[in-house]
Amino acid sequence: MMPSKSPGPGPALPWEEGSPPAMAGEGLVPACSRHRRLVEREAPLKCPAAMEKMQQVVGRARAAFRSGRSRPLEFRIQQLKALQRMVQEKEKEIMRTLKADLNKSGPNAFTQEILGVLGALALTIEKLPSWADPHHVKKDLLTLRDEAYISYEPLGVVLVIGAWNYPFALVMQPLIGAIAAGNAVVVKPSEVSENTARLVAELLPLYLDKDLYAVVTGGVPETTELLTQRFDHIFYTGNSNVGRIVMAAAAKHLTPVTLEL
Template sequence: MSREQQAVERARKAFLTGRSKQLDYRIAQLKSLRRLLVERNQEICDALKKDLNKSELGTPLYETLGLEGEIMLAVNKLKEWAAPRPVQKDLLTLSDQVFIQPEPLGVVLVIGAWNYPWAVTLQPLIGAIAAGNAAIVKPSEVSAHTAKVMEELLPIYLDKELYPVVTGGVAETQELLKQRFDLIFYTGNPRRGKTGDGGCRPSPDTRYPGAGGGRAPVTLTRDCDITIACRRITWGKFTNCGQTCIAPRLRPM
């Protein structure tokens, strides 16, 4: 049995214990994840510097501040989101209590991207934890130092059975895709997003197939404020060294 299969089976076994469905447990895990971002900020910055040459000022701006905000939103709203929602009765349910009860899907797979290796990988994980799921975290092997830090730190702060980290390249990803998941969340280029389709088990998926920066068309009209337009285009073109889905491409009229 491969280590990828073992991680998935352990996660599903842990999910079936029911502990991830308890609201207090989800909130505790989310708060612990936020502590990781705060307490291990220097290690996160160092890894991003080695992988992508991101500055210490750029790390919170592009990676961690948004995650902290997502976590606190989930912590503050979770009881509301998880509460049963009443629905309108009809003749068949007139004497019943009728409501919709949100339930976790089960075990999900999060495949991260290299250009925002913390933000894009942990944001879906926050949602998975908040919803009561187990999650396999697969960071991008391209940002190798970040993947190693993530592999070392997440098991310290999170339930290592429910939220294991699997590192490696294409072969490890392909092995993961052979397993059964209740949802797959993928961010990356469209070509690679298709590589597992033929061999993976049928699973619902959410894909964000970013094709890389420089493909978002920008059109300047004659009545635009050229100073403001140039400033905004320059920011969009060069932020994160252009490795952003919104990096613009000028299109001639």
């Protein structure tokens, strides 16, 4: 991932415009570390996965996917319910990090980041059995003597790269869909909203399968290395310049992408 010009000394960030305001929370790091205009100090993100080589993280997720344990409908629903419980139990912590990163008030943080995630979880848990059912289709001359139906299969290992402006919702919502479809997932939260990124890295392993659903934190170098790995789908939310970089990296492996730009 090629960075744009930095506004000051230190590593550059791949964001050309629009940065969140700095606002310290209770015992939290001000928003946007490494960005001289917005912070006075840097507190490195700490996550075991961030210290490993990306190929080990992705390899572990792929091995877990190949074991087949993410496929059963019951397992997927159980993981979604665990994620639902995480959001409900850690609501205050989530809102506190959103305040520190983006100065979002309690009502704004709840309506913009938490309410939609809880709604998506409730809907997915309720509808997943019918969504996952094979759909019978009309026969033609070629399939007249066959049983014709459409059966949905998981893709494999999915990479979710989140955005700084909705750092919780824009990680959780793609994650919900990927879990529901039976995939393994590697989550890369935005390092710009680093308090939220740190919280996601701390919470997900406590509630979800650690091997199937990994979290990688860090900045441009970590994301760049991550994009050299082969995934089966990549979901990126952000600006168009980085979107082109993501698409170019995915093209090397013929990996399909979803870009929200």
